[in-house]
Amino acid sequence: MSSEQFHKITKGEPPRELAKKIIKYINNDCLILDCGSGAGNDAIFFASQGYKVIALDKETKVLENRLKSLSDIKDRITVIESDIMDFEFKEIGCFYSSLTLSFLSRKNFYILWSNIRHKLKKHSVIGINIFGNRDEWFRETDDMTFMDKEEFASLFTGFTILEFLEKEKLGTCMGENGMTKDKKWHIFECIAKL
Template sequence: MKETLARNIAIYRKEKGLTQEELAQILGLSFQAVSKWENAQSMPDIALLPELSRTLEVSIDKLLGYTAQDKRITIYEEEYKTQDYYWGTEPNDACYQVLQLMPPTKRLRLLDIGCGEGKDAVFFARNGYEVSAFDVSDAGIEKTRSLAEKTGVHVHVFKADILDYRLDTHYDIIFSSGVLHYIKPEYRKEIFDNYKQFTNENGIHVFNVFVNKPFIAPPPEKEPNAYKWYSGELLTHYHDWLMKDSSEIVFDCNSSGIPHKHAMTNMIAQKITSFS
């Protein structure tokens, strides 16, 4: 918890445009105290948490790393509450690329970021990977568990917000489909640096992201927490990795019942640090 609180204080302080000195002055403390919090050398006194929460305009739960159960972050929370699977149960095409590039001939740990209702996470577990997955939607998490149980596999699934959650254990494969547009631009470098740090040598990241194109109309879904990406932007975070795929596609979509188009960057990058 100390590391989570330290990271979140730094994130939300910077988001408010405050220096450590300015935050300390508001709280009536020395800037060294705030510095120690953000370096996880100490924690704020419990009596300071309400004022810290008000100053940073974020709940105490979120500061401590807990995602509020009653806050609607994704527009799909209600969609996932039906018995039917909103996205179906067929895996994303990129799942088959993972099987080709890193078949589970040995123990391989895989993380599915923003797993939705679990179709991809369950596919990976069914094919022999050791799978962890997270999503911000309670209904999505429950459907992931249910699908895993019906399929007879285990997926370690938990609730987390992509903006707040950081890795502290290593994976061989990190996978994410249709989720990265929820990352605010100012968080992107830190988040991808964290993902890269906690990836094993020769491990891969398999990501896609919707990209903004002037000739494609905005999607009909009004997502309040979605942020624009541009062609090539995702790749800049992986200039030091081996690119296995860096394609861009335009495709038709009917997810909302209204026909529309998306442009998307697909990326597979491999971590290679040795010179052998």
């Protein structure tokens, strides 16, 4: 399934729990980067709470169309169509990424993580999740990134951990044809401060 198809199906879904949690830890004037913003459900949520947001995704048509009818908040959302690997981290106070970073190769994930560690301002807040090694999609591969608990936790060495969660559950996902199908999920999630 293409990103655009996924965005068409998921547009209008409620914000992710991670999005609702992270705003407890950031100030009103904090600029949020929503990395892999998809249909924009979380970016729209952040903007509706008064935050300025950069919604970055390699495919942004669906979100751009949605914003045309959201005149009350659209000025707070800057949409950037780009690969995350090309993004410059200036001015960001919060790096947020839901269900996206596992789609990077391990090499790119660690380049990005090094940028997060070294280029984000001190006290920036980071909220991410990564697929775990018991996820149904887990495979030994270099083109996606899965982690065990030890590796995921080690990302945050030197950070202040605000929330850490491991979720393992039977649920559903979107199949190639856009229909939902059963899936075993295993996800690590963390909100931390630099």
